[in-house]
Amino acid sequence: MPTDGTGPALPPQLALNRNKTAEEVLADLNKSPLFMTEMEENDDIAALQALAYEGTALENAADFKERGNECFKVKGYKDASEFYGKGIAVLFVEERKRAHGEITKHPETGEPDSEDEIRQQKEMLEAMYVNRAACHLEMQNYRSCWTDCAAALRLNPHNVKAYYRSGKALLAVDRIEEADDVCARGLAIEPENKALRGVADGIIKRAATLNELKRKAAEREAKKQRRALLLKTAIAARGIKMRTTEQPPEMEDAKVRLLPDEDDPSSELAFPTVLLYPLHLESDFIKAFHETHSLEDHLGYIFPLPWDKEGQYTLAGVTCYIETKEGGLIKMGKKVPLLKVLSGGKVEVVDEVVRIFVLPTAKAEGWVKEFKEKRAAERGERK
Secondary structure, three states, X not given: OOOOOOOOOOOHHHHHHOOOOHHHHHHOOOOOOHHHHOOOOOHHHHHHHHOOOOOOHHHHHHHHHHHHHHHHHOOOHHHHHHHHHHHHHHHHHHHHHHHOOOOOEOOOOOOEOOHHHHHHHHHHHHHHHHHHHHHHHHOOOHHHHHHHHHHHHHHOOOOHHHHHHHHHHHHHOOOHHHHHHHHHHHHHHOOOOHHHHHHHHHHHHHHHHHHHHHHHHHHHHHHHHHHHHHHHHHHHHOOOEEEOOOOOOOOOOOOOEEEOOOOOOOOEEEEEEXXXXXXXXXXXXXXXXXXXXXXXXXXXXHOOOOOOOOOOOOOXXXXXXXXXXXXXXXXXXXXXXXXXXXXXXXXXXXXXXXXXXXXXXXXXXXXXXXXXXXXXXXXXXXX
């Protein structure tokens, strides 16, 4: 990645560490990146203390490492991970003993492990953590990848492979700041490392992409809020009463809206509307009944009804009603604009749906009487 000012800007953490020495960056190792402080001891490893292997811990671990390497070469990442894990477990037990003040010894001679033996054990353990991290990266087990890298870095904070693999894993799950931090630490050790530079470029690109996505999401939310306010203002200005119940019907994308332009306050209100034919238990749905439309505008194309074998439902032969807030009915003229009906204060739109009853005129009076008796009985029961 260019460093002469002509390339893309460095991510924040890379820029922050640009002029620091490797020692200064490494002294900061455990302060900021979350993954560096997420190490957890695996209690299952303690069970391996009871296992009896022939040879020294280093020899057994080396054998597991070799088997893991063979599996990795043929892309057997799961098997490789398991072999590395066994090698890690063998050496981890030795490390934990020393951490608890115990002296680790040669299994045959009983002699304390030499400094050289201990150093080789740590180097082997570090290598297998990084190798298992590579397996996890290939299998997309990203958290396991960066925790293995963290374990390697605790043993050797100069391990550039651990920085690289943990950076890739963190970037893969959009933990951009942490990926940035890890990459910066690796580049402080090897500024020209091409693999790390590639991750750094990926961080820059992904950060820009995420920022753009956030910007667009914020724009969408602002637009949504603005439209909601415009709609609310339009409804209030017209004196239309609205109410929502606890279980509104599933309407998909049908809703009260301003048309033709939801962002234009001069647009008309349009309401999802159900035409109910109670005598035949049928209905029709109108997705957008404009406030300036009348029943005549819609009944003109809805009639004749396919199920009306007797021909009772005609534009001239039906009477329509809409329920009031109090549970009564008012007749709705077929030429009257919807707004005039809704803005009178007597009607309320429930769950954003206008409900209109359509009846053959000859049978309307009897149905109205029945409807009122039923509502009166319901009110009596509520009392």
